[in-house]
Amino acid sequence: xxxxxxxxxxxxxxxxxxxxxxxxxxxxxxxxxxxxxxxxxxxxxxxxxxxxxxxxxxxxxxxxxxxxxxxxxxxxxxxxxxxxxxxxxxxxxxxxxxxxxxxxxxxxxxxxxxxxxxxxxxxxxxxxxxxxxxxxxxxxxxxxxxxxxxxxxxxxxxxxxxxxxxxxxxxxxxxxxxxxxxxxxxxxxxxxxxxxxxxxxxxxxxxxxxxxxxxxxxxxxxxxxxxxxxxxxxxxxx
Numbered sequence: 762x763x764x765x766x767x768x769x770x771x772x773x774x775x776x777x778x779x780x781x782x783x784x785x786x787x788x789x790x791x792x793x794x795x796x797x798x799x800x801x802x803x804x805x806x807x808x809x810x811x812x813x814x815x816x817x818x819x820x821x822x823x824x825x826x827x828x829x830x831x832x833x834x835x836x837x838x839x840x841x842x843x844x845x846x847x848x849x850x851x852x853x854x855x856x857x858x859x860x861x862x863x864x865x866x867x868x869x870x871x872x873x874x875x876x877x878x879x880x881x882x883x884x885x886x887x888x889x890x891x892x893x894x895x896x897x898x899x900x901x902x903x904x905x906x907x908x909x910x911x912x913x914x915x916x917x918x919x920x921x922x923x924x925x926x927x928x929x930x931x932x933x934x935x936x937x938x939x940x941x942x943x944x945x946x947x948x949x950x951x952x953x954x955x956x957x958x959x960x961x962x963x964x965x966x967x968x969x970x971x972x973x974x975x976x977x978x979x980x981x982x983x984x985x986x987x988x989x990x991x992x993x994x995x996x997x998x999x
Contacts, residue, residue, distance in 0.1 A: 767959060767999070769933050770879060771888035771911070773944035775830075777963055778887070779866040779899055782806050782970045788862035792854040798847075803970045805841060809858075810969075812837035817890050821918035821925075829892040829914045835859040864895055868903040869965065875992020876905060879999065884908045888929050888942070890919055909933070921952035930958075941987075943995065947980050960985040961995055 775781055785806035793800035816833040820826045828836070838859045842850050850858075879885055886909045887896050893912045900907055909932075913919040916928045930937045937957030944950050945965040954960050962985045969975035982988065989995045 766939060767883060767941050768935050768939040769884035769886055770941050770943050770961075771886045771929055771953075771958070773942070773946060773949050774887045774889035774896055774899075775866075775891050776965060776968050777943065777945045778868055778872050778905070780869055780968075781810060781863065781866055782968060784862045784866040785809055785858065786970065788858040792850055792858060795854065796849055803972060805845070807969055807972065807975045809834070809837055809841050812840065814890075817913075817919055819919060819922050820913075822922055825917065826914075826919065829912075830890055831860065831863075831892045831895060834863060863891075864898040865902060866899050868899070868905060869992075871991035871993050873904055875994075875996050878996035879992065880906060880908065882999070883941075884933065886911055886929075886933065888920075889913065920949060923952070923956050926953050926956045926958060930956075947977070947984070950985055954985075961987040961989065963992065963995060964988070964990050 772778055782803070786802035789800055789805045790802035793802070813830065813833045816837060817830055835855065838855060842848060876885060885907060887900070887907045888911045889896055890913050892914050893910060896910050896912060899905070911929045911932055913925055916925055918924045918928065920926070926937065930940050933940065938959065941959040941961055942950055942953035943961045943963060945963050945968060947962070950960040950962060964979070966976070987995065987998050989998060
């Protein structure tokens with residue numbers, strides 16, 4: 762791989778760009794406080810994330826998708842609250858957690874500056890399981906300038922299905938080997954590589970908060986084309 766062969770960088774957005782854990786944790790704790798409850802917001806945030814990811818990954822394999830990620834957040838939140846005996850959470854609480862929180866997620870501190878540097882040389886694209894609206898709202902909040910947003914909501918199939926990556930490259934009118942998937946999730950990078958994408962791992966050790974058991978294992982060093990700790994470092998490497 763040489764830098765000149767890469768034309769576009771396609772970014773996982775939930776986790777790699779956005780700190781979902783802090784957003785959901787704060788929303789759960791705030792809702793609990795309204796009802797006089799001291800909740801483990803971190804654990805509830807991780808449970809909601811696990812459930813919603815499971816609902817969305819590979820969606821479209823058996824027919825047209827019947828939901829987007831916003832709908833998954835709400836359905837999974839309702840299930841989490843029911844399972845934890847939190848049925849006293851009303852519509853205001855549920856909307857605050859399932860909509861207001863994710864649409865207000867904060868980007869990791871290195872993202873804006875690093876993305877601006879990368880955009881000077883490469884097409885920079887949000888390629889995400891997240892809904893169009895969620896990506897738009899968080900981009901506006903964090904001052905992120907994407908050249909394009911390729912939500913799986915519009916592609917008709919969801920990562921990790923190979924067609925999601927192929928369709929993303931097709932929308933950009935590029936061969937997969939001229940695209941680089943940028944993600945903190947090895948499963949996303951592995952799936953992208955299978956269809957020809959180059960790969961860049963951006964480590965996000967605090968994606969799942971402080972619970973060591975919640976953090977997925979990482980592959981051995983050298984597994985991907987580039988492995989860095991920030992978008993600024995990625996810009997330097999490229």
